[in-house]
Amino acid sequence: MKKATALILAILVLTMAWTSLTFGADKTFKIRFGHVAPPPHPQNKAALFFKDYVERKSGGRISVSVHPLGQLGGEVAQTEAVTLGTQEMASITSEVLTNFVPQMGLFSLPFFYENFEELDRVWSGDIGNEIMGKFGKTGMYCLAWSSNGFRDWANSKRLIHSPKDMKGMKLRCTEAPIYIDSYKALGLDPITMPWPEVFSATQQKVIDGLDLPVIALEMIKFYETTKYLTISNGWPNSGIMTLINKAFFDRLPDDLKQVVKEGAYESARVNLAHIMVGTLSAVEKWKQNGGEVYTITQEELVPFREKMTPVYTKWKKIIGADLYDRAAKIVKESRKTAE
Secondary structure (H helix, E strand, C coil): CHHHHHHHHHHHHHHHHHHHHHHHHHCCEEEEEECCCCCCCHHHHHHHHHHHHHHHHCCCCEEEEEECCCCCCCHHHHHHHHHHCCCCEEEEEHHHHCCCCHHHHHHCCCCCCCCHHHHHHHHCCHHHHHHHHHHHHHCEEEEEEEECCCEEEEECCCCCCCHHHHCCCCEECCCCHHHHHHHHHCCCCCECCCHHHHHHHHHCCCCCEEEEEHHHHHHCCHHHCCCEEEEEEEECCCEEEEEEEHHHHHHCCHHHHHHHHHHHHHHHHHHHHHHHHHHHHHHHHHHHCCCEEEECCCCCHHHHHHHCHHHHHHHHHHHCHHHHHHHHHHHHHHHHHHC
């Protein structure tokens, strides 16, 4: 009797172990990946690339659903959802993330970077890695970064050559502290509103315009309501950070963690490639649709930078003097090399 009982128990233990192993091997991890860009935008193309990459590389053990155009909420709401684990992943702009990791302000300082090369030298090195590492304390990991390019101004009043040309304009401002500070420094009253309301607000003249990378402005056909496009040559550029809930990522088997990290990195490069190509064609399409375009010269940027002095002073303290100074040094050295 005792031998029979022992045999039954042994069979039960082996069965439970086999079931556990089988379940672990067959378990599908579901990822909801959200962002606010429209479906044709590079940000969505990158998200779809991520979906295809990880589903293929994981052999179907990871399932990804992509939710563009703010289907899961605005950027602040989605970031909060990722910190809480009610949403697994999101790609979020750097300026919004200053609400969660203040050092992200280094990505969005107005006129701090003159071109993408300067930005890349800072963010592809120790400084970028150090700041991305700070996300762990918020309940998220930052897996990769990309860029949506520099932001430009579109409005229904006039082309912009100097801060004086912006006087009296009602411009929509992203709900991010560093942008609000920057608009105030220019003498403007920043108007914040949810993204889905912005286009209709330009139609109804509730606002005169907004700032956004030209590729997005053209894609959403803002030339229909805001004829005048000014290429800023350095208005706070929009970094795109790929975020994942920390607890969710930590639960993944090691091999799937690697797949997700690789997919995030590769999709960030996909986003950047589309942005670089799309930005060039977007300016021409704007003109073809009856819009006017002006590019601010380096000389004209001087008064803009001068007005940003209080913003630099404030955000150097928030970002941290060490990080700020190290980044400034890299930018300075980059410009000397270019000369």
